[in-house]
Amino acid sequence: xxxxxxxxxxxxxxxxxxxxxxxxxxxxxxxxxxxxxxxxxxxxxxxxxxxxxxxxxxxxxxxxxxxxxxxxxxxxxxxxxxxxxxxxxxxxxxxxxxxxxxxxxxxxxxxxxxxxxxxxxxxxxxxxxxxxxxxxxxxxxxxxxxxxxxxxxxxxxxxxxxxxxxxxxxxxxxxxxxxxxxxxxxxxxxxxxxxxxxxxxxxxxxxxxxxxxxxxxxxxxxxxxxxxxxxxxxxxxxxxxxxxxxxxxxxxxxxxxxxxxxxxxxxxxxxxxx
Amino acid sequence: xxxxxxxxxxxxxxxxxxxxxxxxxxxxxxxxxxxxxxxxxxxxxxxxxxxxxxxxxxxxxxxxxxxxxxxxxxxxxxxxxxxxxxxxxxxxxxxxxxxxxxxxxxxxxxxxxxxxxxxxxxxxxxxxxxxxxxxxxxxxxxxxxxxxxxxxxxxxxxxxxxxxxxxxxxxxxxxxxxxxxxxxxxxxxxxxxxxxxxxxxxxxxxxxxxxxxxxxxxxxxxxxxxxxxxxxxxxxxxxxxxxxxxxxxxxxxxxxxxxxxxxxxxxxxxxxxx
Amino acid sequence: xxxxxxxxxxxxxxxxxxxxxxxxxxxxxxxxxxxxxxxxxxxxxxxxxxxxxxxxxxxxxxxxxxxxxxxxxxxxxxxxxxxxxxxxxxxxxxxxxxxxxxxxxxxxxxxxxxxxxxxxxxxxxxxxxxxxxxxxxxxxxxxxxxxxxxxxxxxxxxxxxxxxxxxxxxxxxxxxxxxxxxxxxxxxxxxxxxxxxxxxxxxxxxxxxxxxxxxxxxxxxxxxxxxxxxxxxxxxxxxxxxxxxxxxxxxxxxxxxxxxxxxxxxxxxxxxxx
Numbered sequence: 022x023x024x025x026x027x028x029x030x031x032x033x034x035x036x037x038x039x040x041x042x043x044x045x046x047x048x049x050x051x052x053x054x055x056x057x058x059x060x061x062x063x064x065x066x067x068x069x070x071x072x073x074x075x076x077x078x079x080x081x082x083x084x085x086x087x088x089x090x091x092x093x094x095x096x097x098x099x100x101x102x103x104x105x106x107x108x109x110x111x112x113x114x115x116x117x118x119x120x121x122x123x124x125x126x127x128x129x130x131x132x133x134x135x136x137x138x139x140x141x142x143x144x145x146x147x148x149x150x151x152x153x154x155x156x157x158x159x160x161x162x163x164x165x166x167x168x169x170x171x172x173x174x175x176x177x178x179x180x181x182x183x184x185x186x187x188x189x190x191x192x193x194x195x196x197x198x199x200x201x202x203x204x205x206x207x208x209x210x211x212x213x214x215x216x217x218x219x220x221x222x223x224x225x226x227x228x229x230x231x232x233x234x235x236x237x238x239x240x241x242x243x244x245x246x247x248x249x250x251x252x253x254x255x256x257x258x259x260x261x262x263x264x265x266x267x268x269x270x271x272x273x274x275x276x277x278x279x280x281x282x283x284x285x286x287x288x289x290x291x292x293x294x295x
Numbered sequence: 296x297x298x299x300x301x302x303x304x305x306x307x308x309x310x311x312x313x314x315x316x317x318x319x320x321x322x323x324x325x326x327x328x329x330x331x332x333x334x335x336x337x338x339x340x341x342x343x344x345x346x347x348x349x350x351x352x353x354x355x356x357x358x359x360x361x362x363x364x365x366x367x368x369x370x371x372x373x374x375x376x377x378x379x380x381x382x383x384x385x386x387x388x389x390x391x392x393x394x395x396x397x398x399x400x401x402x403x404x405x406x407x408x409x410x411x412x413x414x415x416x417x418x419x420x421x422x423x424x425x426x427x428x429x430x431x432x433x434x435x436x437x438x439x440x441x442x443x444x445x446x447x448x449x450x451x452x453x454x455x456x457x458x459x460x461x462x463x464x465x466x467x468x469x470x471x472x473x474x475x476x477x478x479x480x481x482x483x484x485x486x487x488x489x490x491x492x493x494x495x496x497x498x499x500x501x502x503x504x505x506x507x508x509x510x511x512x513x514x515x516x517x518x519x520x521x522x523x524x525x526x527x528x529x530x531x532x533x534x535x536x537x538x539x540x541x542x543x544x545x546x547x548x549x550x551x552x553x554x555x556x557x558x559x560x561x562x563x564x565x566x567x568x569x
Numbered sequence: 570x571x572x573x574x575x576x577x578x579x580x581x582x583x584x585x586x587x588x589x590x591x592x593x594x595x596x597x598x599x600x601x602x603x604x605x606x607x608x609x610x611x612x613x614x615x616x617x618x619x620x621x622x623x624x625x626x627x628x629x630x631x632x633x634x635x636x637x638x639x640x641x642x643x644x645x646x647x648x649x650x651x652x653x654x655x656x657x658x659x660x661x662x663x664x665x666x667x668x669x670x671x672x673x674x675x676x677x678x679x680x681x682x683x684x685x686x687x688x689x690x691x692x693x694x695x696x697x698x699x700x701x702x703x704x705x706x707x708x709x710x711x712x713x714x715x716x717x718x719x720x721x722x723x724x725x726x727x728x729x730x731x732x733x734x735x736x737x738x739x740x741x742x743x744x745x746x747x748x749x750x751x752x753x754x755x756x757x758x759x760x761x762x763x764x765x766x767x768x769x770x771x772x773x774x775x776x777x778x779x780x781x782x783x784x785x786x787x788x789x790x791x792x793x794x795x796x797x798x799x800x801x802x803x804x805x806x807x808x809x810x811x812x813x814x815x816x817x818x819x820x821x822x823x824x825x826x827x828x829x830x831x832x833x834x835x836x837x838x839x840x841x842x843x
Contacts, residue, residue: 039621039624049598051309053306074314086805220303341580347587348591349590540710
């Protein structure tokens with residue numbers, strides 16, 4: 022199985038699928054091609070949320086504002102999966118979650134609160150390879166010309182024997198992106214930021230839900246809002262803060278647009294008192 | 296084959312696909328994840344239109360403004376298909392169409408005009424099972440944590456022997472949603488409403504096309520509009536009323552947006568004189 | 570393999586998939602159902618870009634503002650592929666590219682600059698068949714009722730023996746659409762037009778990139794803009810002209826919307842001085 026994820030929208034991913042089908046009979050599964058555009062950090066959040074749900078597979082993920090530069094492609098191997106991505110850190114949070122056996126559901130968010138990264142890659146079971154993308158054939162569509170052929174080759178060769186692919190070389194020091202959780206003070210205040218919004222308009226923060234005690238309301242920036250187990254805690258059209266399926270606080274409106282109502286967009290800072 | 300339909304947009308359905316692929320090698324087919332958001336009635340219309348085109352399969356359909364409440368999941372079995380959905384009536388019109396052998400094309404809309412429901416489920420060949428969704432693991436993503444695993448289990452067990460799945464129990468009284476057709480008076484007037492709009496901006500009503508006689512124009516609310524066999528009856532940019540492929544009247548603009556031009560949105564009432 | 574492409578958005582293509590799955594176990598691959606609506610010329614550009622990347626397959630492509638008229642369906646056979654489309658020229662540029670072995674990457678755009686069409690279909694290895702679509706069953710959804718069943722039948726019969734399908738007849742004179750490249754004067758000026766925009770807001774012209782010499786800037790209409798190898802040539806938010814992966818000039822904004830910034834939409838004329 023080869024999965025594809027990108028911020029390419031449509032129809033560019035169809036070219037990648039064709040390139041892969043010319044090279045292998047592998048099943049192709051689209052994760053999403055509407056990952057947050059030009060935002061590797063938000064995209065990395067979604068990939069860490071989604072890819073650990075899959076059986077071992079070859080994943081090809083591309084969100085890269087630097088496309089067309091001489092950035093290398095990297096292949097992370099962890100827990101039987103291979104993740105092919107630009108060397109901008111995009112794949113690292115997922116590789117780390119896979120290696121550590123973390124699932125992106127509320128009950129599985131790591132206990133240590135913040136995602137620290139004091140371990141060597143080897144120590145947590147991640148191996149990384151690198152492919153130079155310097156290829157004059159196309160300066161603007163590495164997805165079709167570099168990543169798709171590499172995904173097909175990795176699938177055909179086998180994730181377990183990536184070492185036998187000549188054009189891959191070990192990459193001991195890939196760029197590592199971290200997705201730090203919000204800072205909590207005095208058990209009453211979390212200072213975080215908006216990671217992303219979803220198609221419903223829900224605003225996803227980096228504040229871990231489990232830091233919030235059993236309260237009825239919280240104060241988001243300066244606005245007091247019900248804190249509920251589910252959207253059903255409020256009427257349609259009303260604001261509510263819930264713990265999303267990813268384990269983080271969401272600022273939502275039931276059957277409405279939380280981003281509008283809370284006036285929050287990605288990277289905005291969010292302070293929640295509880 | 297497992298089909299998936301929802302109002303989840305992207306990227307949430309990718310988590311459901313992963314969960315299913317971890318449990319079965321079944322083929323997954325996406326129906327749509329952009330069904331009308333928070334509108335089970337409009338979604339039920341589309342499902343009744345789409346799913347009867349498929350060979351026998353396990354269908355998993357979720358549009359549920361009450362997500363996160365303690366609503367059960369139900370499984371309808373009809374004509375060799377299984378439809379898994381929240382117990383809000385969403386799956387019933389499709390199950391009924393499957394059981395009665397109705398296809399959602401213009402020539403197959405039921406002759407009785409309105410969808411009455413005086414029959415017992417047994418009498419028309421529908422069986423229903425129930426799964427309690429009370430599971431503290433996640434309060435906001437039943438699609439991933441309840442419905443996807445159930446779809447995989449139903450597929451692996453077999454639609455014909457759902458009775459052998461321990462956690463399913465018979466559900467003699469599921470919620471039944473009906474999609475009543477418009478009322479016709481004096482063979483000159485239909486009083487209906489807007490069911491939904493499509494991606495072209497076409498406004499789909501619940502007025503059966505076959506009630507309209509062979510006329511050149513009809514009056515929609517107070518506006519006189521050509522009534523054509525096809526969009527080609529008018530020039531690009533002009534309003535036209537046609538019978539859609541689902542058998543119902545549509546208020547359209549050729550190569551334009553009918554919803555804007557007719558000022559009609561879902562649930563609005565529509566009166567058509569002919 | 571059967572590929573599907575259209576401007577149908579969602580959820581109509583799901584009906585086509587069901588119809589096909591009822592008739593064959595072929596793999597279905599969605600190219601895109603968000604091709605430029607009602608714009609066969611722009612859609613033809615994308616199909617020529619995308620389909621040559623695929624292994625031999627049955628392609629079903631529908632973008633047809635005349636839907637519901639009595640336009641025939643045609644089947645182009647070229648290089649082992651079959652392309653089923655309305656007889657409005659949509660499939661011709663792709664069939665021609667397949668027959669001539671042209672790939673839609675920068676290094677493979679035909680050397681002759683303009684796409685002339687002085688050859689007979691036979692001479693370049695294209696065969697065409699025709700299916701009358703006059704069928705009273707549905708006047709508005711030929712995708713489901715005509716094209717999908719035909720795609721399934723062509724797949725089951727085999728692309729190599731289309732002649733054995735009774736309802737197909739030879740079509741020596743299908744409509745041929747051409748996608749002419751821009752006119753270049755004095756090696757300093759290209760007069761072209763906008764073909765389409767993509768999901769990033771990039772404006773794709775019909776000006777072949779290879780006509781531009783090694784310069785730092787070009788003048789688009791009356792605006793002087795950097796001409797770069799990649800988006801990375803400018804800062805985020807800035808305008809840039811690049812050669813896209815299709816080989817044509819694009820008017821882009823790095824991490825922004827080129828269509829807004831250049832005030833260009835499809836069919837607008839574009840003059841580039843260099």
